[in-house]
Amino acid sequence: MLLAIAGGLIIGVLLSCNLGTVFFSLIQNSIENGFKSGVMIAGGVILSDSMLILLAHFSTQFIPENNHNWEFYVSLAGALLLWSLGLASLLKKQVKRRPVKRMQFRRKMYFFANGFLLNTLNPINFFIWVGIAAQLEAKGYFAEQYNWLFFCFALLGIFGAESFIALSAQRLRKAFNERNLLRISRLNGLVFLLIGSKLFYDALTKYTGYLM
Numbered sequence: 001m002l003l004a005i006a007g008g009l010i011i012g013v014l015l016s017c018n019l020g021t022v023f024f025s026l027i028q029n030s031i032e033n034g035f036k037s038g039v040m041i042a043g044g045v046i047l048s049d050s051m052l053i054l055l056a057h058f059s060t061q062f063i064p065e066n067n068h069n070w071e072f073y074v075s076l077a078g079a080l081l082l083w084s085l086g087l088a089s090l091l092k093k094q095v096k097r098r099p100v101k102r103m104q105f106r107r108k109m110y111f112f113a114n115g116f117l118l119n120t121l122n123p124i125n126f127f128i129w130v131g132i133a134a135q136l137e138a139k140g141y142f143a144e145q146y147n148w149l150f151f152c153f154a155l156l157g158i159f160g161a162e163s164f165i166a167l168s169a170q171r172l173r174k175a176f177n178e179r180n181l182l183r184i185s186r187l188n189g190l191v192f193l194l195i196g197s198k199l200f201y202d203a204l205t206k207y208t209g210y211l212m
Contacts, residue, residue: 004146005153011132012157016165021082021118021195026162028089028188029111030169036103037111038166044115046159049129051120053151056129075203078121082196089189092182122199 016023022045030038119125132154136147 001142001146001149004142004150007141008150008153008155009157011150012154012159013161015128015154016158016161020124021122021192022115022162023165024188024191025114025118026165027169028184029114030166031173031184033107033111034103034173035166035170036108038169039163040103040108040111041115041118042159042162042166044112044117045119045162046155047112048116048119049125049155049158052126052129053133053155056126056133072203074121074123074126075199078123079196079200079203081117081121082192082199086189086192086196089185089192092185092189122195123202 022041026038026041029041133147135141136150142150
């Protein structure tokens with residue numbers, strides 16, 4: 001049981017340190033909008049990962065072998081989302097450092113949805129959970145009844161690590177003026193455009209063979 005708990009926490013923290021779209025979104029929004037926005041993004045990621053874990057566990061029942069249609073559409077949707085977010089960040093003319101205050105419910109849901117969509121519409125995340133589930137099943141690192149304990153603590157590790165990233169980013173707010181915040185926003189937009197382009201390229205090559 002302790003091995004499942006420790007393993008889950010370690011995996012969760014490692015996944016959170018991946019320099020992907022969620023990581024950069026956490027940094028940018030926590031600096032611009034405060035710690036609570038980062039926590040809501042992390043909450044959206046947890047809901048997404050919970051769904052992906054369940055889907056990975058039952059993937060052999062729901063996804064026909066060698067059928068890549070769903071991968072194509074998810075990759076395409078992810079690319080469109082990242083392009084839109086990237087362009088919005090790049091085209092910003094200014095970024096105002098907002099005072100940290102009570103966040104309205106609508107804003108909370110915006111950040112929550114941001115984390116959920118960024119995480120869900122990246123097919124790599126699903127394959128990571130499929131790989132982890134397959135390894136647990138094949139290697140039998142601990143008793144089978146502890147597999148779900150492992151996943152629960154992996155989610156806890158992800159939420160804890162991403163909340164820490166958000167808190168650390170908020171503490172850097174005072175070190176950045178509005179010009180620096182605009183540069184971070186544009187850098188974040190460039191990262192989103194590049195990752196979106198990679199997803200689009202994968203959709204055309206890996207899943208359709210269009211450019212092969």
